[in-house]
Amino acid sequence: MSEQIGVMTRLKFLLAEKLFHSSVLRHSRLRHQWVMRLFKESANEGHLKALSVYGHLLYFRGISPLDKGRGVNYLLDAARQGDIKAQYQMGCIFEMGYGHLQRSSEQAVRWFVRAAEQGHPLACRRMAKACTEGELGLAINPDQSEYWERKTRHSLEKANGMNLSLNL
Secondary structure, three states: OOOOOOHHHHHHHHHHHHHHHOOOOOOOHHHHHHHHHHHHHHHHOOOHHHHHHHHHHHHHHOOOHHHHHHHHHHHHHHHHOOOHHHHHHHHHHHHHOEOOEOOOHHHHHHHHHHHHHOOOHHHHHHHHHHHHHOOOOOOOOHHHHHHHHHHHHHHHHHHHOOOOOOOO
16 A cells, blocks of 8 residues: 555545444444445545455445446556455456456456466466366466466465465
């Protein structure tokens, strides 16, 4: 996250995150609107995680196509700035196409690779499958498939804090 992000922006994001995960007034419309406003303000002020979270919320939970389209734009901004969750999601969006973003295997691979190289396990798994089955415009490549399978295992081991290998 940029050092230019102010303390108030960070506090807004933390408050939004805490409220979002809290069970207090979970079904309150007012609470929901407040949380979304805090995420939006934080995102618009340059908070990287807020860009990603707000984009995900709009894209996956937005009611209108306009909300979903805005979510894609926030996710794209977050992905361009290095957020691996947003990069993975952009790979999925380009794989299927959505709204103003046409389906593009080339763009999907680009975003999946960016996320996978940073250790996103689902992106690693998607690249392994694409190399195994010749999807996303890629040729079947057992060596690349094995590379991505190793990356998947490594990222899962790292996430779980344990060694899953069978080498004793």
